[in-house]
Amino acid sequence: MYIIKVKGKAKIPDYIQLRDDSFVLIAYFRADRPLKNLEKYGLEGKEAALEKIISELSFGKLQKLEF
Secondary structure (H helix, E strand, O other), X not given: OEEEEEOOOOOOOOEEEEEOOOOXXXXXXXXXXXXXXXXXXXXXXXXXXXXXXXXXOOEOOOEEOOO
């Protein structure tokens, strides 16, 4: 699974994209909102680690998501 942070413009907020190994979009959510429904993506119990990754992630840089 891969993660990328997308910079918003003007009134559009920053977003996070989660993509599978084929780079197909599987999740798209605002970077400033609490993480919800992570069990749908197999990430339950990893909220704290994911929040840390999101806060340190550079905009536009695709990163392999490994815990």
